[in-house]
Amino acid sequence: MTQKLQSWADVAPRLIAVAAGRDAADLVITGGKLVNVQTREVLEGWQVAIAEGRFAYVGPDASHCIGPDTETIDATGRYLIPGLCDGHMHIESGMLTPAEFAAAVIPHGTTTMFTDPHEIANVLGLEGVRMMHDEALMQPVNIFTQMPSCAPSAPGLETTGFEISAEDVAEAMGWPGIIGLGEMMNFPGVINGDPQMLAEMAATMNAGKTVGGHYASPDKGAAFSAYVAGGAADDHEGTAETDALARVRNGMRSMMRLGSAWYDVESQITAVTERGLDPRNFILCTDDCMAETLVNDGHMNRVVRHAIECGCDPLVALQMAT
Ligand SMILES: [Zn+2]
CATH class of the missing domain: 2.30.40.10 (Urease, subunit C, domain 1)
Structure with missing residues (x-):
């Protein structure tokens, strides 16, 4: 390759x-x-x-x-087996460039990654995102880029070097490697109808692309319903079986992550292994992998192995990673 x-x-x-x-x-x-x-x-x-x-x-x-x-x-x-896919992740978490990240994970069987370069967006803004996007397109595997939605992630609480605007999002939707909007972390903004967040999601949907979700709250009442109504297609912030159930029952994809710091597969995969829910809307991902994890433990092959150890049918685990 x-x-x-x-x-x-x-x-x-x-x-x-x-x-x-x-x-x-x-x-x-x-x-x-x-x-x-x-x-x-x-x-x-x-x-x-x-x-x-x-x-x-x-x-x-x-x-x-x-x-x-x-x-x-x-x-x-x-x-x-087919090439493994990481449904949601950040290359920068490995302290690596796209080329070096690809070189690290190809030997582990990964051929596709859905990446949100929001860390570089905090540092270099739209120009940094474009550099990650361009380098991603040069790799011998699929690195699909999501346009970061929230830089800073918590407006007013962070002093980032750059900020991402709704205009930036609209511009990036025309780039060849952009497949959607990266995790919409400003869920209070969505719930409260923040004009910038709604404009970013509108620019994404009007371009025929997907809004990635990030609802980091246990509240499954009206706030969750409001977030779902905003149109996010998936969410990887669930940590308990009830989170996974709430997401798939509302039409979202439940992404279950095993990263260097995230251990959210074991607590949620029971929705499939014990409740017997249709696994088609459950996806395995890493979110964040340190370089040390990639070298010592692997990438998505590590997540598939872990899912099997949690009682998942190996074929179902592979389906959730492909
Ligand atoms: Zn993430």
Whole structure:
């Protein structure tokens, strides 16, 4: 993985030719057990043919995709799983740049991260966010950037170097790597109808993008309802099963985090493991990982292992991390 993939449209003719047996794949993997997170099943012996860095064929027999120059890998005794995704995180928490963070987590199986560079926004404002965004786009894995919503996070209580405005948010929504608004931490502002917070969320939704949530309060009364009404699609601030239930029952995604300082999976995953709720709206993430954690314990592979230790079906844990 040394360069970004071409668009699907550009490589589709070759993918079709490889799958049809008219062209040879670059790489074929045989002998493994394919974990299909689409169907939540393990497909014994399924094979994968890769061309142009993409899957061309997935099925029981890829022999028609193998030519004289095709590299083959025998994965007997191993499982093939999709690349792991971190649903919410901050690269700066690792004290690393996007390139160095990617280099640290790729060996742990992470291929996608949804990052909110709000720490650099506090220091360098919109220009800093743009630098993180641009470097993210250069990496050989997916680093999707959320535009920070709250710099400072607690207006009036912090003296940040820069502040993010609603105009900044509106501008960033036109950048190629921005996929939404980063965690809306000013939940009192949303609940009380603060014009700047509402303008940031409106700019995001009008651009067809997603508002990330951050409701750090145990109150599940009218305040929570008001926050939900603002349109946040997910929330990772839950710490108890009741928090997870409140979020998914109100149409949000419940993100459960295991970071360097956050241990909120064990206390919430019972919503799935014991109550048997549909796991589709539960997502695993880290929020913050120190470099030491990445080196010693891993990244999303650490979170998946932990979820399994908490009693989660391994296939469900992988679904929640992909
Ligand atoms: Zn966060």
